[in-house]
Amino acid sequence: MGEHETRIIDGKASAARLKDAVKAQVATHVDAGHRVPGLCTFLVGDDPASDVYVRHKRNDAGFVGFSDVHQKLPADISEEALLDLIREMNRRDDVDGILVQLPLPKHIDRARVLNAILPSKDVDGFHPVNVAGLVLGQPSHWPCTPKGCLHLLDELGVELRGKHAVVVGHSNIVGRPMASLLVQRDCTVTICHIHTQDLAQHTRQADILVVATGCAGLISADMVKDGVVVLDVGISRTEDGKLTGDVQFDDVKPKAAAITPVPGGVGPMTRAMLLQNTLEAYEGHLRLPAEA
Ligand code: NAD
Numbered sequence: 001m002g003e004h005e006t007r008i009i010d011g012k013a014s015a016a017r018l019k020d021a022v023k024a025q026v027a028t029h030v031d032a033g034h035r036v037p038g039l040c041t042f043l044v045g046d047d048p049a050s051d052v053y054v055r056h057k058r059n060d061a062g063f064v065g066f067s068d069v070h071q072k073l074p075a076d077i078s079e080e081a082l083l084d085l086i087r088e089m090n091r092r093d094d095v096d097g098i099l100v101q102l103p104l105p106k107h108i109d110r111a112r113v114l115n116a117i118l119p120s121k122d123v124d125g126f127h128p129v130n131v132a133g134l135v136l137g138q139p140s141h142w143p144c145t146p147k148g149c150l151h152l153l154d155e156l157g158v159e160l161r162g163k164h165a166v167v168v169g170h171s172n173i174v175g176r177p178m179a180s181l182l183v184q185r186d187c188t189v190t191i192c193h194i195h196t197q198d199l200a201q202h203t204r205q206a207d208i209l210v211v212a213t214g215c216a217g218l219i220s221a222d223m224v225k226d227g228v229v230v231l232d233v234g235i236s237r238t239e240d241g242k243l244t245g246d247v248q249f250d251d252v253k254p255k256a257a258a259i260t261p262v263p264g265g266v267g268p269m270t271r272a273m274l275l276q277n278t279l280e281a282y283e284g285h286l287r288l289p290a291e292a
Contacts, residue, residue, distance in 0.1 A: 004227070004257065006253050006254065006256050006257065006258065006259060007156065007257065007258035007259075008253075008258075008259060008260075008261060009152055009156065009231075009258050009259065009260045009261075009265055010264070011148075011152060011260055011261075011264055011265040011266055011267065011268045011269045012264050012268045014151065014152060014155055014268070014269055014272075015148075015268035015269050015271060015272035016268075016272075018151070018269070018272040018273070018275070018276060019060065019063060019064060019272050019275060022064045022272075022275045022276055022279050023063065023064040023065055025279055026064055026065040026066070026279065027065060029282075029283075029286070030065065034286055035093075035094065036065060036066065036067045036094075037065075037066045037067070037096045037097075037278060037279060037281075037282035038066060038067040038068075038069055038092075038094045038095045038096050038097070038282075039057075039058075039061045039066045039067075039068065039069065039095075039096065039097040039099065039123070039274075039278045040069035040070070040071065040089045040092075040095045040097065040098045040099070041054050041057055041058055041061075041068075041069070041070050041071070041099050041101065042071045042073065042082070042085070042086070042098070042099065042100040042101060043070070043071070043072050043073065043101050044073045044074075044075065044077060044082065044100075044101070044104055044105060044108070045073075045074070045075035045104075045105050046075060047103070050101045050102075050103070053101060054070075054101050056271060057099065057271065057274060058070060060271055060272070060274070060275055061275065061278070064275050064279075066097075066275075066278060067094065069089070069092075069094075069095055071085055071089075073085075075105050076105070077108075079107070079108045079109060079112065079113070082108060082113060083112070083113065083116050086098065086100070086113065086116045086117055087116065089121070090116075090117065090118040090121060093285075095121065096121060096123075096278055096281040096282040096285050097121055097123035097274075097277065097278035097281050097282075098117045098118070098121045098122065098123070099123055099124055099274070100113055100114065100117070100124075114126045114127060115127060115128060119140070119141070120281060120284055120285065121281055122141055123141055123144075123274060123277040123278045123281055124141070124143060124144065124173075124274070124277075125140070125141040125142045125143040125144070125147075125177070125277065126143065126172070126173065127141075130142070131172075131177070134177055134180050134181070135180050137184050141277050141280070141281065142177065142181065142277075143173055143174070143177045144270045144271075144273035144274050144277060145173065145174050145178075145212070145233060145266065145269075145270045145273075146174060146177040146178035146180075146181050147181070147273045147276075147277070148266060148269030148270045148272065148273040149178060149181075149210055149231050149233070149266060149269070150181050150182075150185070151269060151273070152231065152260065152265075152266070152269055153208065153229070153231070156229070156258055158208065158229055158258075160182065160185040160186065160187050160208070161185065161186040161187070162186060162187070162188070163187050163188070163207040163208055164187065164188045164189075164190070164205050164206055164207050164208070165179075165182040165187040165188070165189050165190070165206065165207065165208040165209075165210065166189075166190045166192060166202055166203050166205065166206035166208070166209050166210070167179045167182070167189065167190070167191050167192070167210045167212070168192045168193070168196075168199070168203065168209070168210070168211045168212065168213055168218070168219070168246070169192075169193060169210075169211065169212035169213045169214075169233070170191050170192075170193040171212065174212040174233055175191060175193070175210075175212050176191070178210050178212070179191045182208070182210075187208065190202050190205070190206075194213075199218075199223070200222065200223040203219060203223045203224060204223060204224065204225050205225070206224065206225070206228055207227075207228060207229065208228070208229045208231075209224060209228050209229070209230045209231070210231045210233065211230070211231070211232050211233060211234055211245075211246040211247055212233035212234060212246070213234055213246050214234050214235070214236060214246070215234065215236075215246055216234070216236035216238070216244050216245070216246065217244070217245075217246070217247070217248045218234070218246045218247070219232075219246060219247040219248060219252060220248050220251060220252070221248065221251040221252050221254075221255055224252055224255055224256065225255070226255050227255075227256075227257045228255065228256050228257065229256065229257055229258045229259075230247055230252060230256050230258070230259040230260065231260050231265070231266060232245035232246055232247040232249070232259070232260050232261075232262050232265060232266065233245075233246070233266045234246030234247070234262065235262060235263075235267065243262055243263045244262055245260075245261075245262030245265075247259070247262075249261060249262070
């Protein structure tokens with residue numbers, strides 16, 4: 001155990017590179033005389049965590065040169081009023097990406113809201129049309145976290161074809177789309193979740209292990225094999241307020257070929273991917289008149 005050098009995957013550095021690339025691409029388009037890309041963020045209610053997330057997303061958007069359209073709405077806004085505002089943003093030519101920060105207040109039907117976003121502007125990749133595109137391997141917006149994970153694997157230069165990838169967690173925003181992307185890249189994929197029996201028996205087979213459960217420290221060293229590449233998506237807070245992942249980092253690290261830390265791994269990549277998705281949406285919208 002631990003005979004090799006473990007690569008600590010620096011998600012912050014990867015994210016910074018991607019952000020710079022998006023910024024440069026935006027500048028190229030604007031210098032060529034095109035309009036500025038626009039990202040619209042919806043924040044409903046006063047959840048402090050959501051407030052922080054949206055602030056970060058808007059700052060990132062400003063950094064790369066997107067115009068910032070923001071809708072701060074009261075927690076008691078009606079579903080219809082929210083849907084009307086989304087439809088308005090669907091129609092606006094200066095808005096390329098629309099993001100509705102989750103969770104939404106209980107009286108609002110999340111699926112109805114997400115399904116109202118024009119698929120070409122759905123930069124979170126949650127609309128059924130985009131989900132279908134992802135599963136079928138057709139061009140579409142992919143959810144930011146799994147897309148960010150794939151980007152990290154590609155930057156590492158990991159050969160994915162034929163590898164056994166194990167995804168722990170089967171949520172719509174991380175686990176399921178992650179598994180679909182890995183299938184597309186010709187991995188053999190196992191999806192585990194809360195009802196999986198003998199989780200360790202599966203995780204021990206993983207060449208690539210992606211963990212997204214929100215269970216702090218779920219994956220211990222005896223649950224992985226030597227040489228595994230580990231992407232830890234989970235974010236929990238310890239009692240002393242520190243962020244921690246789903247993987248017991250210090251113990252698993254010596255066995256891993258590469259591993260993401262928490263914080264500083266998948267999280268920053270997720271944020272950067274929103275910018276990449278918005279840029280792609282904008283480029284798609286710019287091309288529309290030419291194709292019409
Ligand atoms: P979720 O609650 O929707 O889904 C959790 C999944 O984990 C479910 O599929 C559940 O079956 C599974 N699970 C829970 N406990 C388990 C256990 N003991 N054994 C096996 N499977 C178990 O969560 P989510 O939205 O997919 O997020 C998962 C984690 O990732 C959370 O900690 C969240 O904060 C984090 N997250 C991080 C980023 C990022 O950018 N780093 C992005 C999204 C989510």
